[in-house]
Amino acid sequence: MASSVHVTLEDGGIALVTLDVPGRSANVLSSAVLDELESVLDQWLAKNDLAGLILRSGKPGSFIVGADVKEFAAAAGKLSRDQVIALAHRGRRLFQRLSQCPMVTVVAIDGVCVGGGAELAIWCDRRVMADHPRTQFGFPEVKLGMFPGWGGTVRTPKIIGLSNAVELICSGDSVGTDQAYKMGLADDVVPPDRLLEAARQLVQAEAQLQNFLRDRQRWLQPEPLSDEELNFLAATASAYLQQQTKGQYPAPLAALEVMLSNARETDLEAACRREAEGFAELFGTPVNRALINLFLLSDRNKKDPGIAAEAAQRVQPRTVQRVGVVGAGIMGSGIAAACLRRGLSTVITDARPDALERAIPQILQEAAYDRQAGAASLDKTLELSGRLDAAVRDEPFADCDLVIEAVVENPKVKREVFGRLENVLRDDALLATNTSTIPIARLAEGLRHPQRFLGIHFFNPVRKMQLVEVIRGPQTSDEAVAAAVALAKGLKKSPVVVQDGPGFLVNRLLFPYMNEALLLLEQGAPIEAVDKAARQFGMPMGPITLFDVVGLDTALYAGGVLAEAYPDRIVQSPLLSRLVEAGRLGQKSGAGFFAYPPDKKGKSPKGVADPAVEKDFLAPLVTQRKQFTMQQLQDRLFLPMLLEASRAVQEQVVRDPRDVDLALVLGIGFPPFKGGLLYWADSLGAAAIVEKLKPYQALGPRFAPTELLLELARTGNTFYPA
Numbered sequence: 001m002a003s004s005v006h007v008t009l010e011d012g013g014i015a016l017v018t019l020d021v022p023g024r025s026a027n028v029l030s031s032a033v034l035d036e037l038e039s040v041l042d043q044w045l046a047k048n049d050l051a052g053l054i055l056r057s058g059k060p061g062s063f064i065v066g067a068d069v070k071e072f073a074a075a076a077g078k079l080s081r082d083q084v085i086a087l088a089h090r091g092r093r094l095f096q097r098l099s100q101c102p103m104v105t106v107v108a109i110d111g112v113c114v115g116g117g118a119e120l121a122i123w124c125d126r127r128v129m130a131d132h133p134r135t136q137f138g139f140p141e142v143k144l145g146m147f148p149g150w151g152g153t154v155r156t157p158k159i160i161g162l163s164n165a166v167e168l169i170c171s172g173d174s175v176g177t178d179q180a181y182k183m184g185l186a187d188d189v190v191p192p193d194r195l196l197e198a199a200r201q202l203v204q205a206e207a208q209l210q211n212f213l214r215d216r217q218r219w220l221q222p223e224p225l226s227d228e229e230l231n232f233l234a235a236t237a238s239a240y241l242q243q244q245t246k247g248q249y250p251a252p253l254a255a256l257e258v259m260l261s262n263a264r265e266t267d268l269e270a271a272c273r274r275e276a277e278g279f280a281e282l283f284g285t286p287v288n289r290a291l292i293n294l295f296l297l298s299d300r301n302k303k304d305p306g307i308a309a310e311a312a313q314r315v316q317p318r319t320v321q322r323v324g325v326v327g328a329g330i331m332g333s334g335i336a337a338a339c340l341r342r343g344l345s346t347v348i349t350d351a352r353p354d355a356l357e358r359a360i361p362q363i364l365q366e367a368a369y370d371r372q373a374g375a376a377s378l379d380k381t382l383e384l385s386g387r388l389d390a391a392v393r394d395e396p397f398a399d400c401d402l403v404i405e406a407v408v409e410n411p412k413v414k415r416e417v418f419g420r421l422e423n424v425l426r427d428d429a430l431l432a433t434n435t436s437t438i439p440i441a442r443l444a445e446g447l448r449h450p451q452r453f454l455g456i457h458f459f460n461p462v463r464k465m466q467l468v469e470v471i472r473g474p475q476t477s478d479e480a481v482a483a484a485v486a487l488a489k490g491l492k493k494s495p496v497v498v499q500d501g502p503g504f505l506v507n508r509l510l511f512p513y514m515n516e517a518l519l520l521l522e523q524g525a526p527i528e529a530v531d532k533a534a535r536q537f538g539m540p541m542g543p544i545t546l547f548d549v550v551g552l553d554t555a556l557y558a559g560g561v562l563a564e565a566y567p568d569r570i571v572q573s574p575l576l577s578r579l580v581e582a583g584r585l586g587q588k589s590g591a592g593f594f595a596y597p598p599d600k601k602g603k604s605p606k607g608v609a610d611p612a613v614e615k616d617f618l619a620p621l622v623t624q625r626k627q628f629t630m631q632q633l634q635d636r637l638f639l640p641m642l643l644e645a646s647r648a649v650q651e652q653v654v655r656d657p658r659d660v661d662l663a664l665v666l667g668i669g670f671p672p673f674k675g676g677l678l679y680w681a682d683s684l685g686a687a688a689i690v691e692k693l694k695p696y697q698a699l700g701p702r703f704a705p706t707e708l709l710l711e712l713a714r715t716g717n718t719f720y721p722a
C-alpha cells in the first residue's frame with residue numbers, strides 16, 4: 001500500500017516530513033494515517049543530531065482537514081467511555097512528542113488546517129503559514145458536538161492565551177492568517193512560494209538560539225490571568241455561550257469548562273486527562289451523532305452530481321460562464337449578485353427600468369462585499385461592474401449559457417417571458433425558473449426545448465440561504481440537471497435535486513407544519529405558546545412569526561396551491577385569508593399576527609403581541625379553548641411534517657431520504673442537533689411514531705400513518721438506508 005508519510009533528510013540536518021494521503025484530495029487523519037505517522041515519528045524524533053523537523057502537506061494549497069469523521073461516525077455510540085478516553089490519549093501522546101523531542105519542530109501550513117490537523121500543528125514548537133485566503137486555522141469540533149480531544153484544549157491556551165483559545169475553540173470558527181498572526185498562532189506569515197524556505201530558516205535560527213527550549217518551559221506554566229480576570233472571562237463567556245446554544249448544544253460550554261478547570265493546572269498529564277474525560281462525555285451522545293450525521297449529509301451532497309451514477313459517467317456537465325437573470329426584484333437581484341460574486345459574467349433584465357436602476361447598485365454592493373472589512377471595496381466593485389450587464393431588452397441573453405427567470409409568480413407572465421427568451425437563446429443554453437409554487441411541467445408546456453428547462457429554486461435571502469432546490473420537470477435532461485447542480489455548487493450552495501410536484505420539497509413539507517399552527521390557534525392555543533413549542537424543539541423561530549416574515553399573502557397563495565393538490569388531508573383555516581383581507585400581510589405591511597411599531601430610527605424590526613389579533617380574528621374563530629402541553633404542541637406541529645416527508649420519500653420526490661434532511665436543515669432551519677427530520681424519526685423508531693400518532697387520529701387523515709411508516713414499523717427498518 002502506498003504510504004501517506006514521507007521523510008527526506010535535508011542539508012543542515014533537517015528532517016522534512018511530508019503528509020500526503022494517497023487517493024484523497026485532502027489529508028485526513030484516519031487511524032491508519034496516525035499509525036504511519038507514529039512509526040515515522042518513532043524513528044526520527046529519537047535522533048539527537050538533527051537541527052529540526054519540518055512538517056508539511058504534499059497536497060498543494062491544503063494542509064490537513066482533520067480527523068476522519070467517517071471513523072467517528074462508525075465508532076460513536078459503540079465504544080465504552082474508557083475506549084474513547086484511550087483513543088483521545090493515543091492521538092494526543094503522539095502529537096505531544098513534537099513538543100518534547102530534542103530538536104525544534106516547525107509546521108509549514110498552506111491551506112486548510114483544522115480539527116485534528118490544527119491539534120497536530122499546535123503541538124509543534126513553531127507554525128509558519130502561507131499568506132493566502134485559503135489558509136485557515138481552526139477547531140470546528142464543537143460544530144460536531146464535541147471538542148478537540150488530542151490536546152487542543154490544553155495546548156492552545158498556552159500558545160495564544162486563554163481568552164483567545166476560548167474564542168477559537170468554543171466558536172468552532174476558523175481564522176485566516178492575519179488573525180492567526182495577531183493571536184500568536186502563526187510565528188510567521190510568508191508568500192506561499194516561500195513557505196518551505198521560511199520554515200528552514202526558522203529551524204536554522206532555532207538550532208542556534210534554542211529559543212524553543214525556553215518557550216517549552218514557559219508553556220508548562222499555569223495561565224497568567226489573575227483570579228479576577230479569570231472569573232470575568234468565565235462569567236462572560238459562559239453567559240454568551242448559554243445564550244447562543246440555548247441548552248441545545250452542550251459542546252461549547254463543555255469546552256469552556258475544561259479549559260477553565262485546567263487554567264491553574266501545572267501537571268500537563270492531569271490537564272490532558274481532564275480533556276480526554278470531558279471529550280468522552282460528549283462523544284457518541286445523541287447531539288454528537290446528529291451533528292456528525294449532518295456533516296456526512298453535507299459531504300455526500302458535495303460529491304453528488306445530481307444524476308444517477310450511470311448517467312454521470314456519460315454526461316459532462318456544461319460549465320456555465322455567462323448567466324442571465326430575468327427580473328430584478330428581490331430574488332433576481334440576489335441571484336445575480338451570487339453569480340457575479342463567484343466570477344460569472346452576469347446579465348440582468350427587467351421590464352421596468354426603475355427596478356433595474358434600484359437593483360444594480362445593490363447587486364454590485366452585495367457581490368463585492370468583503371466580510372472582513374464589513375463593506376464592499378471600491379476596487380472590487382469597479383472590477384465586478386465590468387462583468388455585469390443590465391438591459392431592458394432580451395438581446396444580451398444571446399450569449400448566455402443559462403438564463404434564470406425570476407419575475408412575478410404568475411404562470412402567464414412567466415410563459416410569455418420563456419416565449420421571448422426562446423427566440424434569442426442559443427439552442428444549447430439552459431433555461432430555468434425560480435418559481436416557488438408553479439409546477440415545472442406546467443411552465444414547460446409549449447416550450448420548443450423542454451429538455452433544457454428546469455427549476456432552480458433559490459431561497460430568500462439568496463446571500464444567506466445555502467439551499468437550492470434543483471427541480472426536474474418531466475422532460476428535463478440529465479445534462480440540464482448536472483449543469484444546474486454544478487452551477488449551484490460553484491455559487492457555494494448545496495443543491496438538492498427533487499422531482500416536480502406541488503411545493504416541490506421544502507414548501508411541501510413546511511406547509512403542513514405552518515398550517516397546523518393555524519389550526520392550533522383556532523383551538524385556542526395562544527400564539528406565544530405555539531411559537532415557543534417550535535423554538536424549544538429547536539426551530540430558529542416559531543411558525544406564527546415565520547408567517548409574518550414570509551408574508552401572509554405569499555403564504556396564503558402557496559397554501560392554496562398545496563390545498564388544491566392534496567384536498568384529502570389539508571384542512572385550511574380561514575384565519576390567514578381574513579388577516580390578508582384586513583391588509584395584515586406581516587412584517588412588510590407593518591402588521592400581521594404581530595404588530596411592528598416603528599422604533600426611534602423609524603424601522604420596525606421586532607414584532608410585539610397585538611391584542612387586536614386576538615379580539616378581531618381569533619376570538620370569533622375559537623369555539624372551545626383547549627389546553628395543550630408542550631409535547632402535544634410539538635407533536636401537532638412536527639408529526640404532519642414528518643408524515644408529508646414520508647409521502648415525499650414514497651413518491652420518490654427525492655432520490656435519497658437523506659436529501660430531505662439536508663434540505664430542511666438548510667432551507668427552514670430544522671434543528672441541526674436533531675440531525676434532520678428523518679434522522680430524528682429514525683432515532684425515535686417508526687413503531688414509536690405510529691404509537692405517537694394514535695391520539696391525534698381523530699383530527700383527520702393528516703395524522704394517519706403512511707404506508708411507508710407502517711411498513712417501517714412492521715419490519716423495524718429506518719428511513720435512512722441501513
Ligand code: NAD
Pocket residue numbers: 326327328329330331332349350351352355405406407408409410413417434435436437457458459460
Ligand atoms: P419581485 O416582485 O421582487 O420581483 C419581480 C421582478 O420581475 C420585478 O422587478 C418586476 O418588475 C419584474 N418583472 C415582472 N414582469 C416581468 C417581465 N415580463 N419581464 C421582465 N421583468 C418582469 O419578486 P421576487 O420576490 O423576486 O420573486 C420572483 C420569483 O421568485 C417568483 O417566481 C417567486 O415565487 C420566486 N421566489 C420568491 C421568493 C421570495 O421569498 N421572495 C423565494 C423563492 C422564490
